[in-house]
Every structure is written in structure tokens, then in C-alpha cells.
Amino acid sequence: MSKKVVIVGGVAGGASTAARLRRMDEDLEIIMLEKGEYISFANCGLPYHIGGVIEEREKLLVQTPQSMQERFKIDVRIQHQAVKINREQKFVEIKDLKSGEIYKESYDKLVLSPGAEPIKPPLPGLDFPEVFTLRNIPDTDKIKNFVDNKKPTRAVVVGGGFIGLEMAENLHERGIEVSVVEMMDQLMGSLDYEMAAMLHNHLRTKGIDLHLGDGIAAVEEADQRKIVKLQSGRTIKTDMIILSIGVSPRTELAEEAGLEIGSSKGIKVNEYLQTSDPSIYAIGDAIEVKDLVTGQAVRIPLAGPANKQGRIAADNICGRKEKYKGTQGTSIAKAFDLSIASTGVSEKKLQDLKWDYKVIHINSNNHAGYYPGAVPMMIKLIFAPENGRVLGAQIVGYDGVDKRIDVLAAAVRQEMDVFDLQELELAYAPPFGSAKDPVNMAGFAAGNLLKGVVDTAYWQELENINPEETVILDVREEVETQLGSIKDSINIPLNDLRDNLDRLDPAKEYIVYCAVGLRGYIAARIMQQNGFSKVRNLSGGYKLYKAVQDDQEQVIEDPAEAGYNSAESPEEAKQASKDMLKHSRGTVVELDACGLQCPGPIMQVYKKMEKMENGDILEVTATDPGFMQDIKAWAKNTGNTVLKIEELADKIEVTLLKGQSTTDQQGKKLAKNNASQPVQKGKSMIVFSGELDKAIASFIIANGAAAMGNQVTLFFTFWGLNILRKDGPVKADKNMMEKMFAKMMPQGSKKLPLSNMNMMGIGPQMIRGIMEKKGIDSLEELIENAVDNGVRLVACQMTMDMLGIKKEELISGVEVGGVATFLGSADESNMSLFI
Structure with a gap:
């Protein structure tokens, strides 16, 4: 006589169990009970059917009762609910939900796959018909019919997990304004905060309104609309509400049967997926599993593990001893064109457990940068400090995220260490990857x-830095600092660092940063090998830091309004932009910055703009997603005009106007509205004298003016050039006359004489001593402060040629220019001095 297996639940886990049982044993009697109308449907595809991405509803139905019967000879009973288990006599009481009849079905083995149900808290107003949950096909039909027929214009999604995120995107794609309410301070709880911050900022640029750290309190009705009241007291007007707060395991049947329930409120099972009754197995969202990394008892409701559990339970029922080793929570989600993925344990979880761990962040392209379409991803790798074992990973990026998270998921499951990641030989060709894959780079x-x-x-750490002990060193190029910088940081570009180490105090600690971390690492190594013992590189660079800062400022911006800040509508602002572009008589220049990651596109824009005339148009195409925000900050700080920003499927197109035009009415309107228009203030000085007291006065005025927000230019000519010379001998190719001049002139700021009371060089020493005693910055410190404050130091090319001074003799940060350079700055200044 053949054995009988009864399966309760016919979706992911239940259907997988049934199919595997039949493949293993043709003679088994298999009965599958499902209280709903549908079996084996694609839960994860439901939001995309509502959004219209999956157009045909039938594609969501992986199997039907008829197809399961025909292919696998399984007795599928839909709308039949198991209501009671008699463990002693081994039968299940079943209710036919269509007829109301209750009958019994015996079993040799019973498999529980009841799943979970959406959490619906007991709050006022959640019984309105405009409040929906999403778990199955009927839920999907209700929401889609409402959207199709009622044409809502606003929606509130409560909960920022997988379903909430996917529903927000798909409702937005249907033209609905979406607000997301999340009680935690972040979306996607599987991520750590700084990684989620990048997601938050991306959603805001798409026009999604986020309410983080705030929960729903009630739903009320007013003026034919619903009002969502939040715990903070804020309210949101809406036409529909999606509850996606989470799911609760359906354990009632198991509890009433006396089966053991675990500490996580899931059905407790052993490694063979047997419950406390060896004849009853349990799988899927309702069970408690072992966390693969920590060993803790947890519930992780994911489709992948549920399907694998069904297969293992079936093997064990058929006598094939298979163990379920645990769940590591590998997941991935799509937020418009952004991908968010994680595997293993998070940093915040390890903090709760008080485990020791290490973390690194790297930013890497999905494939070779020189091949079109390269886009960045941020990888966070979490590992054990004692042996480097990979404990978890998180990735936020665009193309290629799925491939890397799968590799890292395998590393977590196989208990690989970070040195194993270095050695992985992964597929490489320019369209698909790099010779050093992002996973390899994380390992390095x-x-x-x-x-x-x-x-x-x-x-x-940066909020609690003591500037007396720790210096924040920015090694990006000067043009990159126009995108913003970390407070109190000083800027010495990486390529200038070796020549400026004497400006830095080896006794202090240094936190070095660049855009994403690579140049910061190189700078740290240079400093460590030159006597600086306390140097650290900022993980993730300025890009990660800025993502967190932007999120904490909660800037909400619609990309359609990018570049405009006025009381006018976005449509009027965009029309002004079009009119301005139409009437521009400047040259149109094209720039392809695709494949370059930060700061590449900005650097290319800067170089192009330098060669263009005011009124010219620059049309830029880039693939770096951060470019959309960077270009606005750059334009704001450089006095140029953003005419258009358009985010396409695989690239960003930006149109820039060199300078700011007010030649016609449209130009005046745009110049007024454009957020990138800075207030022009300038101070210009000709530093002719090479005497210490006058040099000190020049730099005190320059630093004061810079502190007041002025753009300051110091033009050094004749004897003033000696202020900018380096101390000590410098190798330079000079003729006899030039060498004579060099010996007769003071070599550097420390050798400058006083204009009065010089007294054979004693006067300058006395002045410096008094300045030190009074706590006044020395001339060298004033020069350093001026460079840090953005003061422009220009050496006169003609005078340098006359006196035989070479550029390599000048301190870092000095540019060489002619009289036109000074006159250009003087034209933009409201004060000019001759010293």
C-alpha cells in the first residue's frame, strides 16, 4: 500500500514539495490543500502586474491545479482549508470553503506550508475600502482594478520593505504621486543605514516623498479623500493606501496541534525540517530557521529558501537524508533603475550581538570603464577581524549588482575569507566586467x-573630530571641491601631496578622503611612508559621506525641476530654458563622458568649459548616476547655467550654458530662477612688494575677504614673486644671468626683509617672534590658510621670465598667468589694491 502525503499550502513551498515528491516516488498519494483560488503563483511579480510591466495576468500563474494534476498526478484541492490536525490518529480536518462541508483526510506524512499574512495593525480607518494589502492574486486584482477604474492621483505606501518599495515604483510608473511612510529611519531593513541613504536619495530624485522615522496612526476621510495621520502629527492627503508593514507567520494550525513554536514565533523545525512531531514537516515563511552566519533562530520569509526547503522536505519524506543548513537572507530589489542587494549579516545586527567585525566600502564600475555604459556600484563588505571570514555584503548600484551579490553570497555560504575573494577567477571581457572584478577589489x-x-x-566619526588633534585632508582636485567638501577639511590634490608634506604636522592624525576612496588610499600610503604614523582613509570617500548628509538633510527634489528654484511652475521654468536655448547664438559643443565615474565627468566638463566662450552651449552625455546631482552643485559654484537635465534609461543628458545670459526676457527669467546663480563678489590685489610686513598685510586682507565670501585673487609681480618661492634649493634649468638674480633675491617667504627697521635681518626675526607670542599666524600659515580658503594665487609670467624664476620653484597652489588674468579678476571685483 502506497504512503499518503498531505500538503497544507499550495504556493511556493507547498508546490515545490509536491513536484519533488512525485519526481522521487511515482507511487505516492499526494494531496495538496490550498485555501485560496490559486496555487504556485509568482508572489514577487504581483507589483509589476499592477504597474503594467507584466501585462498578462496569466504569466503570474506558474502552475494551475489542472496542470499540476496532468503533469505530476497530484490531487490539488483549491479553496480547501485545513482547520485541525489530529496527531494521534494522523488525520487532518478540512473545510471545503465553497460548500462549507468539513471532512477528514488521513496522512502518513504531513507537510505544513501555510505561509504568512500581511500585518494589519488595529488602527482607526484601516477598514476603508481604499486601504489595501498585497499578498496574493485576489489582492492584486483589487488594487489593479482600483487604479484602472478610479484613476487615483495620490497614494501612500506604508512600509519600506520589498513590497513597499516595489509598489511605490509601480504606482509612480502609473502616474500616481507616491508617499512612503516608514517607522524606521531607513527603508530596506536588510541594509545598513549609509547604504540605504543612497536608496533614499535616489527615490527622492524620482519624485517619491519619504516620511522616515514616522509611523501611521490612523486613516480619516475628508473632502472625498483619505487623510493619513502619522504618529508625528503630520498628515498626508491620498486616494489610496497600501499596507506593506510586514508579514506574520500563520502558525495557528500548528499551535492548536501542540507543535512547538520557536523563540522567533515561527514553527520550530530540526535540520531535516521536521517539527516536534516527526511525521509532520514544516517549510516556508511560517517556520523558524537557523541564521547561517550567527547560528541564531530567526524567521526569514523569502521565496528562494521556501522552494529549497520544499525540495529537502520531499527528499527526507522519501528516505533521502538531506539537511537544511540555514538561511543567509540573500535578497535583491529594484528601485527604478537602482539595484539594492544584500547577503549574510548586517553591521547593525553584529552591533546588537556585540560581535567584533571589520567593514570596508569600495566603489567600482560594473565593467571596464572604457567600454560604453559603465556604471558604478557601492559594495560594503563585512568580515571577521581574526580570520577575514566574509560575514555579509551589501551592494547599491545599477547594472551588474546581481552578479556580484551572488558571488558574495556563495562566499558567505562557503565560509570563504577576504583573501579567497582576491583569488576568485571571474569572467572578464570589457562588456561584462573588469580584469579586477569589483568582488576582487573588495577582497583587496x-x-x-x-x-x-x-x-x-x-x-x-567625522562629527566628533577634534581639529586640534585630527586633520581631515581632501586629496581631490580643486575643481572637485566645487561639488562640496567635508567641513574643516584642507585640500591638497593627490598629485601635489609629495611636494606639500612639509605643510603637514606628522604628530597629528589624518583622515584622508577623495571621491570614492582609491586616491585616499594612495595618499595614505604616501604619508605613511614619509613619517606620518596616524593616517586613515575614509571608507567610501566623499560620495558615501555626501549620500548620508543629503539624506539627513531630507532634501526632496523632483528631477523635472532640477536647476530651478522659483515660485513658477516647473513647466514655466522648463519653457524658459527651451526659449533660452533656442535664442542662444553661442557655439554648441558636445561632450561624451560615458563610462567615466566620479570625478571624471565633472573634470571633463571643467576642461571643456575652460576653452568655451560665454554664451556657448555644452551638451554632455554621462553614465555616472551621481553626475545629475554633481553638475548642479558645480554650476552653482562656478556661475554657469543648467538649461536641461534629462535622465534616460541608460544615461544622463545635460545641457549647460557657459556663464549666465540675460540678453533677452527668457534669459532674464531663467537667470532669476536658476539655482546655480551665485552672488558675484570679488577682491583683487597686485602684490608688487617682496617685503615681509607688506606680504603679511596682503594675506591678512586676503583671508579676511575670503572669510566674508569674496572671491580673492592675488597677482604677484616683480619682487612679490619671492613670497611664492620655495625654501631651499630647487633644481631648475637656468642661465648665468638667471642664477645671479636667484642669488640676489630672497629665496622664499622666510627670507623676506622688512620695509623698515630691517636691521641686517634682525627686524624680521623680531616681528616673527612677536607674532608667535601674540598668537598671530605666521606668514607661512597665512599663505596656507589662503590656499585652503580658495584664494587664487597668480604669478606674473612676464616677470618670472625677466627674473629667471621657474614654475618648479614656486609653492604648490600657484597658477601662472598674464596681465589679462589679473584684469579679468579685476573686472569681476568691487575692490582692487596695489601693495
Whole structure:
């Protein structure tokens, strides 16, 4: 006589169990009970059917009762609910939901796959017909019919997990204004905050309104609309509400049967997926599993593990001893064109457990940068400090995220360490990857940290820095600082660092940063090998730091309004932009910055703009997603005009006007509205004298003017050039006359005489001593402060040629120019001085 297996639940886990049982044993009697109308449907595809991405509803139905019967000879009973289990006599009481009849079905083995149900808290107003949950096909039909027929214009999604995120996107794609309410301070709880911050900022640029750290309190009705009241007291007007707060395991049947329930409120099972009754197995969203990394008892409701559990339970029922080793929570989600993925354990979870761990962030392209379409991803790798074992990983990026998270998921499951990641031989060709894959790069960075090659600082630390002890050093190019910088940081570009180490105090600690971390690492190594023992590289660079800062400022911006800040509508502003572009008589220049990641596109824009005339148009195409925000900040700080920003499927197109035109009415309107228009203030000085007291006066005035927000230019000519000379001998190719001049002139700021009371060089020493005693910055410190404050130091090319001074003799940060350079700055200044 053949055995009988009864399966309760016919979706992911239940259907997988039934199919595997039949493949393993043709003679088994298999009965599958499903209280709903549908079996084996694609839960994860439901939001995309509502959004119209999956147009045909039938595609969501992986199997039907008829197809399961025909292919697998399974007795599928839909709208039949198991209401009671008699463990002693081994039968299940079943209710036919269509007829109301209750009958019994015996079993040899019973499999529970009841799943979970959406959480619906007992709050006022949640019984309105405009309040929906999404778990199955009927839920999907209700929401889609409402959207199709009622034409809502506003929606509130409560909950920021997978379903909430996907519903927000798909409702937005239907033309609905969407607000997301999340009680935690972040979306996607599987991510750590700084990684989620990048998601938040991306959603805001898409026009999604986020209410984080605020929960729903009630739903009320007013003026034929619903009012969502939040715990903070804020209200949101809406036409529909989607509740996606989470799911609760359906354990009632198991509890009433006396089966053991675990500490996580899921059905407790052993490694063979047997419950406390060996004849009853349990799988799917309702069970408690072992966390693969921590060993804790947890509930992780994911479709992938549910399907694998069904297969293992079936094998064990058929006598094939298979163990379920645990769940690591590998997941991925789509937010418009952004991908968010994680595997293993998060940093915040390890903090709760008080485990020791290490973390690195790297930013890497999905494939070779020179091949079109390269886009960046941020990888966070979490690993054990004692042996480098990979504990978890998170990735936020665009194309290629799925491939890397799958590799890292395998690393977590196989207990690989970060040095194993370095050695992985992954597929490479320019359209698909790089010779050093992002996973390899993560391994390299983590290995460097473990081996002490470089130490790491993190964004959380920067708020509590003591500037007396720690210096924040920005090694980006000067043009990049126009995108913003970390407060109190000083800027020395990486390529100038070796020549400026004498400006830095080796006794202090240094936190070095660049855009994404690579140049910061190089700078840290240079400093460590030149006597600086306390140097750390900022993990994730300025890009990650800025993502967190932007999120904490909660800037909400519609990309359609990018570049405009006025009381006019976005349509009027965009029309002004079109009119301005139409009437521009300037040359149109094209720039392809595709494949370049930050700061590449901005650097290319800067170089192009330098060669263009005011009124010219620059049309830029880039693939770096951060470029959309960067270009607005750059234009704001450089006095140029953003005419258009358009985000396409695989690239960003930006149209820029060199300078700011007010030649016609449209231009005046746009110049008024454009957020990138700075207030022009300038101070210009000709520094002719090479005497200490006059040099000090020049730089005190310059620093004061810079502190008041002025753009300051110091033009050094004749004897003033000696202020800018480096101390000590410098190798330079000079003729006899030039060498004579060099010996007769003071070599550097420390050798300058006083204009009065010089007294054979004693006067300057006395003045410097008094300045030190009174706490007044020395001339060298004033020069350093001026450079840090953005003061422009220009050496006169003609005078340099006359006196035989070479550029390599000048301190870092000095540019060489002619009289036109000074006159240009003087034209933009409201004060000019001759010293």
C-alpha cells in the first residue's frame, strides 16, 4: 500500500514539495490543500502586474491545479482549508470553503506550508475600502482594478520593505504621486543605514516623498479623500493606501496541534525540517530557521529558501537524508533603475550581538570603464577581524549588482575569507566586467585593512573630530571641491601631496578622503611612508559621506525641476530654458563622458568649459548616476547655467550654458530662477612688494575677504614673486644671468626683509617672534590658510621670465598667468589694491 502525503499550502513551498515528491516516488498519494483560488503563483511579480510591466495576468500563474494534476498526478484541492490536525490518529480536518462541508483526510506524512499574512495593525480607518494589502492574486486584482477604474492621483505606501518599495515604483510608473511612510529611519531593513541613504536619495530624485522615522496612526476621510495621520502629527492627503508593514507567520494550525513554536514565533523545525512531531514537516515563511552566519533562530520569509526547503522536505519524506543548513537572507530589489542587494549579516545586527567585525566600502564600475555604459556600484563588505571570514555584503548600484551579490553570497555560504575573494577567477571581457572584478577589489581592500597596509575611518566619526588633534585632508582636485567638501577639511590634490608634506604636522592624525576612496588610499600610503604614523582613509570617500548628509538633510527634489528654484511652475521654468536655448547664438559643443565615474565627468566638463566662450552651449552625455546631482552643485559654484537635465534609461543628458545670459526676457527669467546663480563678489590685489610686513598685510586682507565670501585673487609681480618661492634649493634649468638674480633675491617667504627697521635681518626675526607670542599666524600659515580658503594665487609670467624664476620653484597652489588674468579678476571685483 502506497504512503499518503498531505500538503497544507499550495504556493511556493507547498508546490515545490509536491513536484519533488512525485519526481522521487511515482507511487505516492499526494494531496495538496490550498485555501485560496490559486496555487504556485509568482508572489514577487504581483507589483509589476499592477504597474503594467507584466501585462498578462496569466504569466503570474506558474502552475494551475489542472496542470499540476496532468503533469505530476497530484490531487490539488483549491479553496480547501485545513482547520485541525489530529496527531494521534494522523488525520487532518478540512473545510471545503465553497460548500462549507468539513471532512477528514488521513496522512502518513504531513507537510505544513501555510505561509504568512500581511500585518494589519488595529488602527482607526484601516477598514476603508481604499486601504489595501498585497499578498496574493485576489489582492492584486483589487488594487489593479482600483487604479484602472478610479484613476487615483495620490497614494501612500506604508512600509519600506520589498513590497513597499516595489509598489511605490509601480504606482509612480502609473502616474500616481507616491508617499512612503516608514517607522524606521531607513527603508530596506536588510541594509545598513549609509547604504540605504543612497536608496533614499535616489527615490527622492524620482519624485517619491519619504516620511522616515514616522509611523501611521490612523486613516480619516475628508473632502472625498483619505487623510493619513502619522504618529508625528503630520498628515498626508491620498486616494489610496497600501499596507506593506510586514508579514506574520500563520502558525495557528500548528499551535492548536501542540507543535512547538520557536523563540522567533515561527514553527520550530530540526535540520531535516521536521517539527516536534516527526511525521509532520514544516517549510516556508511560517517556520523558524537557523541564521547561517550567527547560528541564531530567526524567521526569514523569502521565496528562494521556501522552494529549497520544499525540495529537502520531499527528499527526507522519501528516505533521502538531506539537511537544511540555514538561511543567509540573500535578497535583491529594484528601485527604478537602482539595484539594492544584500547577503549574510548586517553591521547593525553584529552591533546588537556585540560581535567584533571589520567593514570596508569600495566603489567600482560594473565593467571596464572604457567600454560604453559603465556604471558604478557601492559594495560594503563585512568580515571577521581574526580570520577575514566574509560575514555579509551589501551592494547599491545599477547594472551588474546581481552578479556580484551572488558571488558574495556563495562566499558567505562557503565560509570563504577576504583573501579567497582576491583569488576568485571571474569572467572578464570589457562588456561584462573588469580584469579586477569589483568582488576582487573588495577582497583587496579588506585584505589591506587586515594586514595593516592602511587603516580606515568611517563617516560616523567625522562629527566628533577634534581639529586640534585630527586633520581631515581632501586629496581631490580643486575643481572637485566645487561639488562640496567635508567641513574643516584642507585640500591638497593627490598629485601635489609629495611636494606639500612639509605643510603637514606628522604628530597629528589624518583622515584622508577623495571621491570614492582609491586616491585616499594612495595618499595614505604616501604619508605613511614619509613619517606620518596616524593616517586613515575614509571608507567610501566623499560620495558615501555626501549620500548620508543629503539624506539627513531630507532634501526632496523632483528631477523635472532640477536647476530651478522659483515660485513658477516647473513647466514655466522648463519653457524658459527651451526659449533660452533656442535664442542662444553661442557655439554648441558636445561632450561624451560615458563610462567615466566620479570625478571624471565633472573634470571633463571643467576642461571643456575652460576653452568655451560665454554664451556657448555644452551638451554632455554621462553614465555616472551621481553626475545629475554633481553638475548642479558645480554650476552653482562656478556661475554657469543648467538649461536641461534629462535622465534616460541608460544615461544622463545635460545641457549647460557657459556663464549666465540675460540678453533677452527668457534669459532674464531663467537667470532669476536658476539655482546655480551665485552672488558675484570679488577682491583683487597686485602684490608688487617682496617685503615681509607688506606680504603679511596682503594675506591678512586676503583671508579676511575670503572669510566674508569674496572671491580673492592675488597677482604677484616683480619682487612679490619671492613670497611664492620655495625654501631651499630647487633644481631648475637656468642661465648665468638667471642664477645671479636667484642669488640676489630672497629665496622664499622666510627670507623676506622688512620695509623698515630691517636691521641686517634682525627686524624680521623680531616681528616673527612677536607674532608667535601674540598668537598671530605666521606668514607661512597665512599663505596656507589662503590656499585652503580658495584664494587664487597668480604669478606674473612676464616677470618670472625677466627674473629667471621657474614654475618648479614656486609653492604648490600657484597658477601662472598674464596681465589679462589679473584684469579679468579685476573686472569681476568691487575692490582692487596695489601693495
